[in-house]
Amino acid sequence: MTVLDTRALNRATLARQLLLDRADLPVRDAVAHLCGLQAQEPQEPFVGLWSRLRAFDQADLSELLTERRVVRVHLMRRTVHLVTDEDALAWRARHAAMLRQQVLGVYRRELDGVDLDELAAAGRAVLADGEPRSMAEVVRALAGRWPTPGHRALGEMVVAALVPVAQMPPRGLWRTKAGVRNVLLSSWLGREIDPPAQDGTDPVGEALVRRYLAAYGPATAGDLRAWCGLAGLPTAVAAIREELVTFRDERGRKLLDLPDAPRPDPDTPAPVRFLPAFDNAILGYQDRSRIIDDVHRGLSVAGERVVLVDGRVAATWTVEAGTVVVTPLRRFSRADRTAVGEQGREVAAFLSDDESHRVRVAASPG
Structure with a gap:
């Protein structure tokens, strides 16, 4: 089995992440290719895209946000990501259990005894009128019924986990400072999120594996898990295993990849690149x-x-x-x-x- 050394993996990563050569892509296509950009710091995606695209205009990303063609949502690793509207609708249900478990991992004691299904229904009802609300406003509407949990625990469980919401502009627009205002994702994008598969298959998980490898591969199963936070992807990997090729890294670990994805010569020159905070070119791997x-x-x-x-x-x-x-x-x-x-x-x-x-x-x- 072919061994890929660290430099070979570096050049493959740079190529997939559009950092070896800036790309001539529309902004939305770049966001889709990268499987979104981590965006808890609202201005950072602008730098990330500028470093990757030849003719990036800040106004293009702001326009996509106001036109609802890209959206700010909690997804991978329970962090805020800027993703396309289509990916938000397709991926949100697949991440729901992980989001719930990660919030519980932080606030389990405070949320002990809270019926999370009831809390989800109540949170959805608060947001059902389409009026954007801050987390504090959502908590105030719920605190009378659930007075015991701390406000932070209650709010994060609702808006970061239980209820699929989007963070509305002007947050995330170029050179704009604005607090988080949450609105139901289905209301903002005009349709319900895609439901999870009921037949035992995992088409969303399989698509995530392919998309991850296209933007981050070659990578281990541990890298994939570290990127998305989902523990249940071995079945998805197994389902598409015949589509993939494998390599080894210098430590003998198995690397998965798409057969036709770019793997440049390790001696390919790499230009200087300035990356934003929390860039997934770094965070998207366990190793x-x-x-x-x-x-x-x-x-x-x-x-x-x-x-x-x-x-x-x-x-x-x-x-x-x-x-x-x-x-x-x-x-x-x-x-x-x-x-x-x-x-x-x-x-x-x-x-x-x-x-x-x-x-x-x-x-x-x-």
């Missing part, structure tokens, strides 16, 4: 060593924006008074500093609508 060193792994869950140099996380970056500030995690060569500076100026221009091209690359450590 993230293909793109980030273990010593820096904590950055990927701490909300740090990172810079890829030669395809790997090599720096963090922030914006201070219009200046993009890059902090290297390792020693940069002169060529590295030049390339990072050039890309940093482009990021600064993008974030400032071309009003600033300032970038400062701090001294390398050591």
